[in-house]
Amino acid sequence: MSTDSWRDLLDERWAELEAEPVTAERRLRVTDLSIGTDDGALMAAVDYEGHRHLLVPMKSRQQLRRGPDGPVLKLRKRPLEDETSYRTYADLSCLERNLNDLFATLCSDVLDTAEQLPANPVKALYRAMDRWKSLFRVQGAPLSGERITGLFGELLVLVAMLERDPSAHRLWLGPSGHRHDFCSPHGAVEVKSSTYTEGRRARIHGLDQLEAPEGGPLHLVWFRLAASASGTSLPELVDRALELCDDETSLRGLLSHVGYQPADVERYAEARFVATEQRWYPVGKDFPRLTGRELEQAGVPVTVEDVAYTVDLTGPSLAPLSEEAVTEVLDALLREPA
Structure with missing residues (x-):
């Protein structure tokens, strides 16, 4: 699926979730994005304040690197439990609704990358996020023997x-x-x-x-x-x-x-x-x-x-x-x- 198609799917799923009744505090409305990985499916979510989330499955013992922590983007480790399962996710969320369009573009890049790396969805998340950052480093002398x-x-x-x-x-x-x-x-x-x-x-x-x-x-x-x-x-x-x-x-x-x-x-x-x-x-x-x-x-x-x-x-x-x-x-x- 193309990045534009992922973007359309995300917009559709988030809109459906936003139309549902507001959940209780600290709870999420979630929906499957039909991207299966070795650790489970990626999910779109909306919290009780209306903020949009992308949930990337990860192993419970896997460490999540320190990422953005507001005021616009937040990355955190989040466990989710329902009647039949208990899973752990890397939760990427957008805290500014006026930036939802930009967030959707970022998340569509994550989905496109995760489809290519089903064995390591968290790595796909990092790779997509890193493409959005510019890293400037001073070039030093080459290593000696x-x-x-x-x-x-x-x-x-x-x-x-x-x-x-x-x-x-x-x-x-x-x-x-x-x-x-x-x-x-x-x-x-x-x-x-x-x-x-x-x-x-x-x-x-x-x-x-x-x-x-x-x-x-x-x-x-x-x-x-x-x-x-x-x-x-x-x-x-x-x-x-x-x-x-x-x-x-x-x-x-x-x-x-x-x-x-x-x-x-x-x-x-x-x-x-x-x-x-x-x-x-x-x-x-x-x-x-x-x-x-x-x-x-x-x-x-x-x-x-x-x-x-x-x-x-x-x-x-x-x-x-x-x-x-x-x-x-x-x-x-x-x-x-x-």
Whole structure:
């Protein structure tokens, strides 16, 4: 169906709902829009104040990104229950009736996009909304070789998490300056990558990078990356992450924070890597590290800044986790807060 046809359908359904008796406060009059998705059907709705809504089905455990919150548009997570079902929706509403025409055009774009993405209707909502925004970012210098390999390793972990949870990019806090690359209420992960063919060394920045968070354990994952014509390029890895996540714009913003810009894609496309080693280590009391907390416990005053040091990961006491244990770590990070 064309965007104009969706617009006509929306206008018709909203008009029908507006002609019905006014519902009680906090209740909606709803109607099916005949667009089926894996999570249910999209709905048009009108509230007791006469404001128009578009309801996009979503999974109950799925997180909704922070969106517009008035005075014109509002995006919120809303559960709806009737005699036979209980469903959760992303509720996009217009709070200004004089802008109903513009809202209908936006919603018709959402419907057209959702028809093409039935497996992920919330992603369709985000994509359509983002087309209505202009994003202006300052173009910085391209990433250096060291920063490319560092980002490549972080994206390998991110993709593994997104394969389990399409909202997992919200745990990628490194781009915002957090001391750990990934962090949740249940633990944290620090990622290190190397292209050296010998040794296993990780460069640590700061006295707090290997301090575990309050909510759980810290793990360090170390990748050995080898250049290979049959490997994966950085842009291909980025595309995979964007494909898996439910909020492309948020992820693009994180990538921009680390200096990855679409304008430099061709520059990055030539370098291809294969992860020949992937080793996960629990950062516990026996892990070689230097932290501010340990210095204070030893009675050493911490009066230095900008500390950087190298950890040798080849010691016999540093046994990496098994694949099963790594799976448990990822599952724990993604677990819902209690």
